[in-house]
Amino acid sequence: MSEQVIEMTSRPGVQADELPLNLKIGMAVVIAWVLLAVLAPWVTPADPNALDLDNVLQPPGAAGLMGTDQVGRDVFTRVVFAARIDLWIGFAGVVLPLLIGVTAGLFSGYFGGAADALLMRVVDITLAFPFFVLVLAIVAALGPGVGNLIIALALVGWVSYARLVRAEVMVIRNAEYIQAVRTLGFNRFYILFRHVMPNAMAPVIVYAMTDMLLVILAGAGLGFIGLGVQPPTAEWGAMIADGQPYIEEAWWISLFPGLAAISFGIGLSLIGDGLARMLRVSN
Amino acid sequence: MTRAYWLLQRLTQLLPVLLGISVICFALLQMIPGDPARIILGSRASPEAVAAMRDRLGLDQPALQQYLTYMSKVIRGDFGESISYKVPVSKLILEHAPVTGFLAVYVIALAVPIALILGMLAARYRGTWVDHLIRMLSVLGMTMPVFWLAILMLRLFSIDLGWFPVSGYGQGFLGHLHHLFLPAVSISIWMIPVLVRNLRASIVQQSVADYVLAGRAKGLTERHIFTHHILKNASLPTLNLFGVLVAYLIGGTVIVELVYALPGLGLLMFNAILGRDYPIIQGLTLFYALATVVITLVTDILSGLIDPRVKA
Numbered sequence: 001m002s003e004q005v006i007e008m009t010s011r012p013g014v015q016a017d018e019l020p021l022n023l024k025i026g027m028a029v030v031i032a033w034v035l036l037a038v039l040a041p042w043v044t045p046a047d048p049n050a051l052d053l054d055n056v057l058q059p060p061g062a063a064g065l066m067g068t069d070q071v072g073r074d075v076f077t078r079v080v081f082a083a084r085i086d087l088w089i090g091f092a093g094v095v096l097p098l099l100i101g102v103t104a105g106l107f108s109g110y111f112g113g114a115a116d117a118l119l120m121r122v123v124d125i126t127l128a129f130p131f132f133v134l135v136l137a138i139v140a141a142l143g144p145g146v147g148n149l150i151i152a153l154a155l156v157g158w159v160s161y162a163r164l165v166r167a168e169v170m171v172i173r174n175a176e177y178i179q180a181v182r183t184l185g186f187n188r189f190y191i192l193f194r195h196v197m198p199n200a201m202a203p204v205i206v207y208a209m210t211d212m213l214l215v216i217l218a219g220a221g222l223g224f225i226g227l228g229v230q231p232p233t234a235e236w237g238a239m240i241a242d243g244q245p246y247i248e249e250a251w252w253i254s255l256f257p258g259l260a261a262i263s264f265g266i267g268l269s270l271i272g273d274g275l276a277r278m279l280r281v282s283n
Numbered sequence: 284m285t286r287a288y289w290l291l292q293r294l295t296q297l298l299p300v301l302l303g304i305s306v307i308c309f310a311l312l313q314m315i316p317g318d319p320a321r322i323i324l325g326s327r328a329s330p331e332a333v334a335a336m337r338d339r340l341g342l343d344q345p346a347l348q349q350y351l352t353y354m355s356k357v358i359r360g361d362f363g364e365s366i367s368y369k370v371p372v373s374k375l376i377l378e379h380a381p382v383t384g385f386l387a388v389y390v391i392a393l394a395v396p397i398a399l400i401l402g403m404l405a406a407r408y409r410g411t412w413v414d415h416l417i418r419m420l421s422v423l424g425m426t427m428p429v430f431w432l433a434i435l436m437l438r439l440f441s442i443d444l445g446w447f448p449v450s451g452y453g454q455g456f457l458g459h460l461h462h463l464f465l466p467a468v469s470i471s472i473w474m475i476p477v478l479v480r481n482l483r484a485s486i487v488q489q490s491v492a493d494y495v496l497a498g499r500a501k502g503l504t505e506r507h508i509f510t511h512h513i514l515k516n517a518s519l520p521t522l523n524l525f526g527v528l529v530a531y532l533i534g535g536t537v538i539v540e541l542v543y544a545l546p547g548l549g550l551l552m553f554n555a556i557l558g559r560d561y562p563i564i565q566g567l568t569l570f571y572a573l574a575t576v577v578i579t580l581v582t583d584i585l586s587g588l589i590d591p592r593v594k595a
Binding site: 121130132143220221244248251265266 | 299303304306429430431530537552556568575576
């Protein structure tokens with residue numbers, strides 16, 4: 001592990017102390033959220049689903065850092081536990097489409113032919129739908145729940161990765177170093193995964209950060225509509241919806257889950273900008 | 284190559300996309316786990332009622348046959364019939380579309396001028412505090428859940444200050460403008476940053492082009508170079524981006540209509556999902572996709588008209 005780090009950091013341009021500032025801050029924010037989510041039961045004062053009907057709609061202060069909701073649940077505790085669901089949606093909703101899309105884009109861009117033409121049509125067709133509407137319609141058909149939401153995100157999201165990787169591969173496959181390894185007689189799958197893929201990944205990684213922001217917002221949107229995680233489990237979007245009828249007397253129920261989503265989103269956005277600068281990719 | 288030929292080519296490229304859209308919308312009904320008729324009617328429905336519903340939805344026919352029936356109906360403008368409202372889906376869509384259309388145009392009218400100004404400011408003063416401030420506000424705007432912002436603005440401007448109505452569409456053009464102001468602002472705050480970012484990037488990219496140097500050598504003022512040359516060249520990528528953004532704009536309207544109880548397509552979609560009215564969900568998804576395709580086509584044609592290089 002430490003050897004790997006030394007090798008990484010000794011490469012010119014990627015010195016650890018030269019990491020862009022926004023990347024460092026972004027990583028700190030995201031890591032803090034991951035830790036909060038993992039350690040949720042130990043850093044929160046209450047049970048996220050415990051009702052306390054003597055303490056409903058209490059403002060932030062004595063009754064808790066972020067107050068209590070309409071059935072007396074502690075808002076701070078629920079915001080932290082909700083991170084487990086929202087971060088999971090963000091992670092799975094990006095990694096699955098990324099894996100499918102990168103694989104499809106690699107083969108399509110490198111080998112071309114009829115499969116490539118077909119893939120590009122599928123990409124065009126999927127991108128013709130508004131992202132949120134198609135995800136919404138698929139979840140409406142499959143039924144509510146986080147699992148179905150992630151399936152819908154994978155079905156819709158992979159095309160962007162496929163298009164991105166394909167465009168990169170089309171350029172790389174004609175590069176001199178690829179011609180060189182081809183002349184040396186290496187297996188074409190070896191060339192594809194060992195030489196083409198690593199060079200095609202930079203824009204994918206940068207895009208994945210922006211995509212995760214979109215995915216988390218879409219996930220929270222579906223939670224808000226009631227198609228995401230089912231009650232009483234806490235999720236930022238669903239919590240905002242819970243607070244909507246009480247917005248007049250208890251603004252804190254909706255405010256804090258939104259701030260949580262914003263802070264995590266800012267972290268992702270900073271990482272995206274920092275990576276774009278470090279990897280010299282236009283974002 | 285003539286302009287008419289270019290247009291014709293662009294239109295024929297659309298055919299496979301339209302076909303694919305219809306396949307996906309058709310497949311939505313096939314994705315429902317279990318028997319859609321049973322899910323629509325609920326577990327207490329009689330076997331006869333379920334059989335009648337299966338017959339009505341054509342579920343007993345082979346999938347290909349079902350698709351061809353669906354396709355031939357859609358071509359004739361028949362999007363099926365709503366189960367709960369018992370009227371054609373196309374009629375419901377036409378009834379609800381004006382609200383969403385008004386909202387979308389409103390968002391564009393608000394967002395584009397502001398984005399132009401902010402994008403130009405950020406590019407002109409890049410590296411200064413103006414640029415940094417605009418960038419920070421952009422990040423904030425992009426990360427805010429649009430429905431969260433909508434609820435908070437509702438509380439502040441409608442309930443506390445009483446400036447705007449809490450919900451509804453209003454009467455007459457001015458009434459619509461008044462009622463839809465907060466919904467339009469909610470979506471704009473999300474959309475402006477994306478436009479600003481791209482406009483700034485393309486202005487910065489254009490400002491190092493050779494023609495800028497040539498203009499300076501010719502003794503043109505910086506102001507003239509910026510307004511007559513850089514801005515014109517930078518507007519094209521932004522126009523293209525706009526086509527892409529429309530898809531996101533439509534997605535944004537769905538959820539904002541829900542918060543402000545606007546009787547648009549988004550609310551129709553939401554109620555259909557609650558009532559498991561699959562023909563409406565299917566018809567609306569198709570309509571949303573067709574609308575996006577048409578708008579993208581129009582922006583394509585517009586940029587073709589503006590930029591003589593596109594049709595070459």
